[in-house]
Amino acid sequence: MRRVVITGIGVICANGRNKTEFLNALKNGTSGITRIEGAEIDDLRFQCGGQVHGFDPAEYMSLKEADMVDRFAQFAVAAATQAVEDSGIEWTDELRDTSAIVTGSCVGGQATENQGFYDVYKMGKPRVHPMTIPKTMANGGASAISLKYGITGPVFTIATACSSSAHALGQALMMVRSGMCDFAIGGGSEAPMSYGILKAWEAMRVVSPTVCRPFSKDRNGMMLGEGAAMLTIESLDHALARGAKPIAEIVGFGMSSDAHHITQPSAEGAAKAIRLALNDAGISPEQVGYVNAHGTGTTVNDVTETRALHMAFGSHASKLAISSTKAMHGHTLGAAGALESTAAIMALAHGFAPPTIHYNEPDPECDLDYVPNCARKCDFEYAISNSFAFGGLNAVLAFRRI
Amino acid sequence: MPDEMIPGAPATTASPEDDLTRRVLRIIAETQRKDVSQVTIESSFEELGIDSMDGVNIVFALENEFNINVPDEEVKTIRSVRDMVDGVRKLVLGEAPGTASVGHGPAAS
Numbered sequence: 001m002r003r004v005v006i007t008g009i010g011v012i013c014a015n016g017r018n019k020t021e022f023l024n025a026l027k028n029g030t031s032g033i034t035r036i037e038g039a040e041i042d043d044l045r046f047q048c049g050g051q052v053h054g055f056d057p058a059e060y061m062s063l064k065e066a067d068m069v070d071r072f073a074q075f076a077v078a079a080a081t082q083a084v085e086d087s088g089i090e091w092t093d094e095l096r097d098t099s100a101i102v103t104g105s106c107v108g109g110q111a112t113e114n115q116g117f118y119d120v121y122k123m124g125k126p127r128v129h130p131m132t133i134p135k136t137m138a139n140g141g142a143s144a145i146s147l148k149y150g151i152t153g154p155v156f157t158i159a160t161a162c163s164s165s166a167h168a169l170g171q172a173l174m175m176v177r178s179g180m181c182d183f184a185i186g187g188g189s190e191a192p193m194s195y196g197i198l199k200a201w202e203a204m205r206v207v208s209p210t211v212c213r214p215f216s217k218d219r220n221g222m223m224l225g226e227g228a229a230m231l232t233i234e235s236l237d238h239a240l241a242r243g244a245k246p247i248a249e250i251v252g253f254g255m256s257s258d259a260h261h262i263t264q265p266s267a268e269g270a271a272k273a274i275r276l277a278l279n280d281a282g283i284s285p286e287q288v289g290y291v292n293a294h295g296t297g298t299t300v301n302d303v304t305e306t307r308a309l310h311m312a313f314g315s316h317a318s319k320l321a322i323s324s325t326k327a328m329h330g331h332t333l334g335a336a337g338a339l340e341s342t343a344a345i346m347a348l349a350h351g352f353a354p355p356t357i358h359y360n361e362p363d364p365e366c367d368l369d370y371v372p373n374c375a376r377k378c379d380f381e382y383a384i385s386n387s388f389a390f391g392g393l394n395a396v397l398a399f400r401r402i
Numbered sequence: 403m404p405d406e407m408i409p410g411a412p413a414t415t416a417s418p419e420d421d422l423t424r425r426v427l428r429i430i431a432e433t434q435r436k437d438v439s440q441v442t443i444e445s446s447f448e449e450l451g452i453d454s455m456d457g458v459n460i461v462f463a464l465e466n467e468f469n470i471n472v473p474d475e476e477v478k479t480i481r482s483v484r485d486m487v488d489g490v491r492k493l494v495l496g497e498a499p500g501t502a503s504v505g506h507g508p509a510a511s
Binding site for chain 2: 126127131
C-alpha cells in the first residue's frame, strides 16, 4: 500500500480567495460572513452568508469558457488551478493520460437551473438558455478541470450532500494508494446563493437568522457558504521523485451510513466513521491532536457530534483541540469536506488550532475544548476532518504532519 | 418586430450595412465573446471557432433578440454567418414557419 501525500492547495471561499488569505483568516479568526448580495433575500428569515466577493473567473479561464459553466464549476476550476500551480507539477502526456479528478458537489449548478425555471415559470419566457442542462450537471466542475488541463484519466463527481468532497478526497486517496494512478486532483465546490435554494434552506429552519455560533449554548443554526477547495494528491514516491515538497500526508479514511433518519444525525454512525478513519490510518485515538468538526452550529448536530467524539476518543476526547471553521466561512455544503480538510492540513503544517469564532457560553451537552474565539499554537502529529451529511452519510479523513 | 428595422431587404441578399445584419453580427460577437469587428457576413463558423453548441447558444440569443422561434431543422442547416442572417430575415419577414414565440408563464397571460 502506497503512502499518499498532498502537494498542492487551492482554496476560494468567503474568508480567503487563495491559500495565503485562508491561512491568515484561520489564524486570525477572520469571518467572511456578510449580507447576501446578488439574490432577492428581503423576505428571507436570514440575511447573511459566506459569499466570495470580487470573484473574477477571467483570472482562471477565458470568458467564453466561463460562460459554459455555472459559478460552482468556475470555483472548481479556480481552486484546481491554484492547487496545480502550488504543486509545481509539470504535465506530461503520460501524466495527463493517467491522472484522476474527483470532485464533490451537493447542489451542482442549481443556480443556473433556478434561473431557467424562473424565466419560464415566473417571467413567461418561451425558452431557457441552451446551456442550462450542462451548466446544471454536478460534474461540471470536474469536467471543466479536465478540459483545462487535458486530463483524460478517471474523472467523476460524488454527490453525498455535505459529505460530498470528503468522500471525493477519500476516493482520490484510495485510487492513488492502490496504484491506480500517481496523481489526482480532489476536492469540491459549491455556489448555492440563489433565491430558490435559499428559500429551500429557510424552509428547513436550520439557518441562523443572526450569527453562527458552533457548540455555544446560544447557537441558533448554520450559515450557508460558497466556494471551493481542491488538493493535488499523489503517491509519496511520485512526489519525492519529482522533487515536490509534500504539505501533509493523508493517512486514513472512514465512512459509514447512519441508517437512522433522513436528516437527524446519529452519534453512533459518526463515531463509527471516526473509528474507521483512525483504524485505516493505523493510529490510536491518543495520537490525534486536532479535530476540524462538522460543527454546523445547529442544536442537534453539535450535541450529536460531541457525543460521537466522546464515543470514538474516550477519555482522550477532552484533550482534543476541536474547532468548527464554519462560523468563519459558512457551511459550503459539497465543498465543506475539502475546505475543512484544507483547514486541518494548514493547522498541522503551521502548528496551530483554528478557532471556533462567535463562541459565547458553554453548553453542558457540548463539553469539549472547541478552541473558543482565538486560534491557539499547538503541536500535533495527526488531525481529522469530520463530515456528516443529510441522509446520514458520514466521511472522516485523517491527516499526518510531514 | 417593427418593419422599419428591416427596410424592404429581400430575404437572400443581406447587405453588410442593414440593421438586421448588424444586430445578428453583434449577437454572434457577444455570444462568442469576440469583438464585433471580428465577425463579418462572410465569416464561416469554422473561422470563428463556432461549434454546434455555440451555434445553439447563438440561436437562443437571436430568438430572444428578434422574438422569433427557430425550428430544429433550420438550426441543423446553418453553417455560416450569412446562413444566420438569411434565416433570421426569413423568420422576421414571416417567410418561414415557426415565427410565433409564446411563453406559458404568468407574464405571458
